[in-house]
Amino acid sequence: MPFLDIDNVTKSYGNVEVLHRVDIGVEEGEFLVLVGPSGCGKSTLLNMIAGLENITGGTISIKDRVVNDVHPSKRNIAMVFQSYALYPNMTVGQNITFGMEMHGIPKPEREQKLAEVAKLLQIEQLLARKPGQLSGGQRQRVAMGRALVRDPDVFLFDEPLSNLDAKLRVDMRTEIKKLHQRLKSTIVYVTHDQIEALTLSTRIAVMNKGYVQQLGTPKEVYDTPANMFVASFMGSPSMNLLPATLREANGGLAAELTGAEGQQIMLNLSQNGPNLRSYLGKPVILGIRPEAITDADGVDRNAKNTQALRNMVHVTEPAGSDTFVETSLSGKACIARMRADVDVHAGQPFDFVVNMDKAVVFDPETEDRIVD
């Protein structure tokens, strides 16, 4: 049985089911990120693990103990809230030790643990201050300190970085990751930011409309998205999803697309399984990540199946480290991510190279990825 077991869990408000049979097992030391657009049920699920919301169906167990009816304070969990939720009338030190005080831990022990945590988070000089006197990043640290000091079985993070400015967010992200690598703690982390999800997690659960769309490692989720929702939600800019027709070509399968000027384009697919074969002659959706479309010099050296493609450039967007190039395929805008100093001009044709190893194919009806 997994360390934290979310078994067939549902949540309803009256007749409205907002979470549908969620099944996730989290092993000890794992960093699970729940990611999805707002209203997908990720925070509800987190609150159910925390015990702040009732569980309508199914069970949640921590360390083989079903906690459905266990009070939040008795689940041995700690939570970092989006707003940090620091007690405004207490000093930083009192904030951190409040939980231990409530659990009747004697003062010397509290002081000792406070010192440890303060050292770990480098907030020793802030202990006598009130939360109102702290900056956003410092409050964030204190909120984490309050969770750390409890030494819980599971840490819960509810969008902890969304109130910070962009630069601080990146710094704190790295810090959370370091902390996890060091403490090997079990973490469930909610965010709507797919980059946070990819960088932090050991596993990701992508959620939408109360369903877990895909559960897997960041690489699995990024490279082989289960469906078109996951493909477009994860990654920025998101995956190009291009309508195509499946054809037989050169003994394998190829996707037929239309170029910007109506020219026919054939892209040979690496995939040649029986499942995909059954779509021969039918429309499919071809999914290609922007970084898989480059110029000849920018091609991944290990790529086995690369193909040239001449097409009109509509817009170029230099973004410092990369240049984003927009063209169109099958009537859809298609973004390519290139080197910063690539010689490409809007309004002129350009020789793109597509790394077809990274291409995936979706069924346009079900929107699921076609496996094999």
Add this chain to the structure above:
Amino acid sequence: MSGGAQDQAIRTGRVTRTFIYVVLIFFALFYLLPFFIMLINSIKPLPEITGGNMMALPTDPTIEPWKSAWSTAQIGVEATGLKPYFMNSILMVVPAVAISTILGALNGYILTKWRFRGDNLIFGLLLFSCFIPFQIVLIPMAMVLGKIGLAGSLTGLILVHVVYGIGFGTLYFRNYYAAFPTELVRAAMMDGAGFFRIFWRIMLPVSGPIAVVCIIWQFTNIWNDFLFGVSFGGLDAQPVTVALNNLVQSSTGVREYNVHFAAAILAALPTLLVYIVAGRYFVRGLMAGSVKG
């Protein structure tokens, strides 16, 4: 919270500003005039009032009327002055304010942080008590007090005022706590604090401004109340407002206007004091939560 208010005030021209101040000062004087007359007449000997101009300043100031009002004036049948009734009022107002404020805070806490089915309905019903005129409840209240054996006692008066005060107390605290982040309560819950500990350690320490508003409001209302005092106070538990009335209305002997004025000021003094001491929190508390940030 109130820092930005002055910066945002609309800039006006010099003429407009002068006009505004003239009007404001005029009304301030107009409003203070009765108090001024009370004050100067309370330190005049009686002949100076009866034989002269009410507006004139005292030629021979004396504090005798104040002494008389406090300890020797004839009230009803006894010459006790206001002193015992003043004590009655304090013994009534302190517990009544304390209890109704604490209950109001608890109600506000429950209605915002421990929501339950029908909580808004209950809040609405509680609000009714803010708007029901006193006269309507006189007879039912008298019956209830009689049944539970509290008629004509201070305890009975305290009970009446607490019951009446809960509505406003709840209104104040509920609206204040509605702006209080629920995540804090949840965090405390996960930290292992129970219902009363969260109230005591997390909510109450930040309730200063609204508590001051509630206390000033309740204190002023309960201290100044006459109707409940005269109806339920009996003979032993009459508050100072009733005594003041009895003093002024007593028909025997000469009407000592100077004593009446002194007594009236004495009776009004505590509410004035409370407002002076805590008044600056009053406006701050009333505004709290109305503006985000």
